Amino acid sequence: MSVIDQIDLAAVQIDERDNVAIALRAIPAGEVVEVAGRRITLRDPIEQGHKLALVALAPGDQVLRYGWPIGSATQGIEPGAHVHSHNVHTNLSGEEPYRYDPVQFPLPPVAEDRWRFAGYQRADGSVGTRNQIWVIPTVGCVGRTSQRLAAEANRRHGNSTDGVLAFAHPFGCSQLGDDLDGTARILAALACHPNAGGVLLLGLGCEENQLSALIERIPEPYRARMRTLGAQFSLDEMGEGAEAIDALVEQAAADRRTEVGLSALRLGLKCGGSDGFSGLTANPLIGRAADAVVSAGGTALLTEIPEVFGAERLLMARARDEATFHSLVELVNGFKAYFLSHGEPISENPSPGNVAGGITTLEEKSLGAVQKGGRAAVVDVLRYGERLRRTGLTILEAPGNDAVSTTALAAAGATLTLFSTGRGTPLGSPVPTMKLATNHGLAARKPDWIDFDAGSVLDDGLDATAEALLDRICAVASGEPARNEVHEERDIAIWKRGVTL
Template sequence: METIAPTLDPPVDTLPDAVRIAPQDDVAIALRALDAGETIAVAGQVVTLIDSVGRGHKFALRPIAAGEPVRRYGWPVGGATQAIAAGNHVHSHNLRTNLKVEEPYSFVPLSTGDRAPSETRWRFDGYRRADGSVGTRNEIWVIPTVGCVARTAERIAKQAGDRHAGRVDAVLAFPHPLGCSQLGDDLDGTARLLAALASNPNAGGVLLIGLGCEENQLAALLERIPSERRDRVRSVGAQISADEYAAAESAIDALVAIAAQDRRETVDIGALRLGLKCGGSDGLSGITANPLIGRAADVVTAAGGQAILTEIPEIFGAERLLMQRAADEPVFDALVALVNRFKRYFIDHGEPISENPSPGNVAGGITTLEEKSLGAVQKGGHATVTDVLAYGETLRRPGLTLLEAPGNDAVSTTALAAAGATMTLFSTGRGTPLGSPIPTLKLATNHDLARRKPGWIDFDAAQVLDDGLDATTDVLMARICAIASGEPARNELNDERDIAIWKRGVTL
């Protein structure tokens, strides 16, 4: 059974009060705040509300016995902890997770149709790189190996940005606190992430600046960068330089001289590498923004492009939907291993695997992790899952890739950029200003957020409720192509261009 994205096509003045997503569902989702006593028509039946129900929250369409599963998206999102009457609010007081630590998985693939690239009318103007990738930006990135020179990197980038204004799209520093006092796999993860970030197609040039005595040694980091990218990489060691600022200035001048020769050219949408992300989700995320992002992912992958889905703890309870779309058994096995490894990560730290959703998610109407996950995986559309990457690895195949990273917004958006995404679509029901090294388009799940926070939001995905999913997909794709061609996203206008590295080990 697949999740079913709603297709809502009523005119704006006849919008329903609530929506049932799948025919099997036991609940409907309020599209506005509903009062107790209201009679609501939904999916061909009439329900009189016993409780008041907030926008994005659920109410029962039929009586549900204690212990019975409760379905949304056609799948169980938990079990009833008490008897629930038709018209009752269904939330944390009467619904609990049914997630288990150990679950059996078997490879039962779905037919996903022809995977060959399809023709598309969507194009954008991007920067073609020597390795065949295409960037949506042509920037100089200054990346410190260690936190000790993080502020140095910022000062270098600021001076160079002023000096070379207009010659490249931007000169940016990405400070972080790690690179020293780390050991083993934790140190390796930091080094892999930074080397992968330095290989992103949006970087027309990269300056790596090290201190000299850190564990994350500059020479070793350079060796991790693919050879076809190294002509666009320079390095400065602060301790061995008589003047690290003068050395950095010379290095960046040389990089700008190369990058300034790059020109945008028109390419098919299949050249886009699309990161898929949600944060501050609410009960409408799985109805508006996430299915819309899934449509965009389908357009890109159908054209031979690449989309990346991460936040692995936020697929718990919905992982089978992705496993049954695995291209082959090795991909299925890799996805099973990734899910089980992440569950073990929680267990080894003495934490339950179902502690997500966050307080903001709950306030927005999401009750269990299964419910959150079933909404979150809508961002992957219906594309075949062609690859599974460990944290810090980079894209290898067209199609939908699953990437190891936690749900934390800053860590996961950084991981998407390091994997090679050149743009990220980020759905949010509560709102956040956070950005990443690449254009990070915020899609509001509801009209209210889009109206209240126009400085944060790039696209009002609640248009799905007004105009339908097909029409809104066309509007979103036009916006994606415009931003991929150079129009700034809100995170760029607001200078929200940060990174965060996933630290998993001890600190010395």
């Protein structure tokens, strides 16, 4: 549904069932456009990425994009009129019943030698795209200390590894129950990441997130490349921290990149600052890359659960078995209940930037967003803070917030993340976070943010652009820095769900 056959048109109908078209450029009122065999005179000016009506719609009629409803008309809409939040309302309300009705799509085979990258093979069988030393504080009180230790270590060690990184955060104390558990799970999962050739866990001493308890969450084999330090119990935490990092650097410096196939890649899938082109260019393109990785025996990881509302049935139908289906249903309805329990509607999305870019309802946003998952079967469902268990396409519990969800992807084990954006963002995560611009304009305006111009889908087609993207993915996985790495945009954010003491 994302293939565009006539890219010379001013607007395009994505699916033959759609009663709206997407403007490929700004179109003034009065211009006559030809879409899907219809000649339509524009009643309103239509901005790039926004929608125009192809047929007359009565109040209550379903508005269709991608062949699916994205909301209902709230008033009469004439052909050629602007279709947006002033005349369309969401259909979403709350939890829903679902039925397992499986559909499987065969994935095209990927030539084993076509796309390969040079990665770091780890003892647990995983492969990192970086060989870094990570300093992970247990609590916000030593967050700045972790950053000072990392900065000093980088000055001492230069290019001995791919860098020493500190991941400060404000949590780890004044938390209770599940909220504290979520913080501990994320930090423990990060400590096991393939991109970390060594890890220093830095505690304070009096925090709720005790260093000794955190270590117990980490399987024994990973502790061989780990050091710990409790700042309150040290006479010189900076000196002892430096010695610990020096030992980790010496150990990691012996690691070497070896060539591997796409089967070794763990690809995180993310979107942020979406616009009307996201579901037309960048997200279908990411879906093609994800399918190639999965077809080769690798792993793709999709999250942002609130941004599948309205499109969740497309993912549920691809569950590999009924148990996976029920896990996904529980996750989706549980997230809806989370919204409702706080007195918030589940459709409190899209954001102001999304609306300005042409996205009208959450259903429309979700139908574009789930395309990042391609057509592969859903093989697993993970809760927040859990780590990857199998290859294939996995769905991960996390909110839509960019910083929180990219951190959750990294903690689950993604070694490189693809991040589509129509509005642009410099944000990064602990792993290479490649930004794909949905349109040429953004790629030209923000070259320091953007790693790949997905607007090329409209020029060169989806297949050719997907091949170019896979080439770029392999280059970055082999060590070429992503833009977030060039600008040292590599932070974490933890999902805060409970009271603060």
